[in-house]
Amino acid sequence: DQQVKQNSPSLSVQEGRISILNCDYTNSMFDYFLWYKKYPAEGPTFLISISSIKDKNEDGRFTVFLNKSAKHLSLHIVPSQPGDSAVYFCAASVHSNYQLIWGAGTKLIIKP
Amino acid sequence: DTGVSQDPRHKITKRGQNVTFRCDPISEHNRLYWYRQTLGQGPEFLTYFQNEAQLEKSRLLSDRFSAERPKGSFSTLEIQRTEQGDSAMYLCASSPPRDEQFFGPGTRLTVL
Numbered sequence: 001d002q003q004v005k006q007n008s009p010s011l012s013v014q015e016g017r018i019s020i021l022n023c024d025y026t027n028s029m030f031d032y033f034l035w036y037k038k039y040p041a042e043g044p045t046f047l048i049s050i051s052s053i054k055d056k057n058e059d060g061r062f063t064v065f066l067n068k069s070a071k072h073l074s075l076h077i078v079p080s081q082p083g084d085s086a087v088y089f090c091a092a093s094v095h096s097n098y099q100l101i102w103g104a105g106t107k108l109i110i111k112p
Numbered sequence: 113d114t115g116v117s118q119d120p121r122h123k124i125t126k127r128g129q130n131v132t133f134r135c136d137p138i139s140e141h142n143r144l145y146w147y148r149q150t151l152g153q154g155p156e157f158l159t160y161f162q163n164e165a166q167l168e169k170s171r172l173l174s175d176r177f178s179a180e181r182p183k184g185s186f187s188t189l190e191i192q193r194t195e196q197g198d199s200a201m202y203l204c205a206s207s208p209p210r211d212e213q214f215f216g217p218g219t220r221l222t223v224l
Contacts, residue, residue: 004154009152034212036215041217042217042218043116043203043205043215043216043217043218044155044203044215045215046212046213046214049212089154089155091154098143098145098160098167098168099157099160099168100155100157100213101157102153102154102155102156103154104152104153104154105152105153105154
């Protein structure tokens with residue numbers, strides 16, 4: 001049973017445009033959500049997080065939106081840059097727990 | 113060096129052999145995690161240490177797997193009698209007492 005789902009294996013976006021990556025979850029106990037970026041041959045790198053008490057968190061070009069009723073979160077990158085090409089993972093946890101439950105990732109390709 | 117390091121980066125072994133991986137976390141982080149990642153999937157939690165205490169092990173961690181963190185600093189993950197199904201990327205992460213985890217580059221294991 002996949003508790004965190006990223007239904008788009010890949011996404012192609014023109015440089016300068018907005019990239020929107022989506023993530024759905026099933027466990028209503030999750031109250032902390034994170035996005036990580038991963039380049040080939042490297043470990044995941046933390047990007048941005050959001051607590052369930054918020055519905056939006058912004059950090060520079062990256063914004064995460066959380067819709068608790070729909071059990072859905074999204075990562076917006078604007079404007080998209082070539083260096084943003086990577087695999088993006090959504091992860092979730094119950095705050096009192098330490099385990100991160102991960103989605104399968106979405107490969108983002110930024111076209112010049 | 114302020115990041116998480118892992119050694120070796122790559123390991124090729126024959127089925128039935130034992131292998132050991134090392135992880136050096138960020139020095140001030142008291143939490144250390146091991147994950148396994150296979151192609152096309154997100155990382156899967158294996159085990160977690162708080163200081164030197166191993167507080168949780170996933171059911172994915174069979175009896176052939178053992179992890180230690182003897183002095184609350186570096187950690188080792190040993191796989192005995194390796195099987196082809198053990199081929200994966202093994203990721204180590206560390207964190208302070210909150211959920212943001214910082215990952216090392218991983219050890220890619222290939223079992224022939």
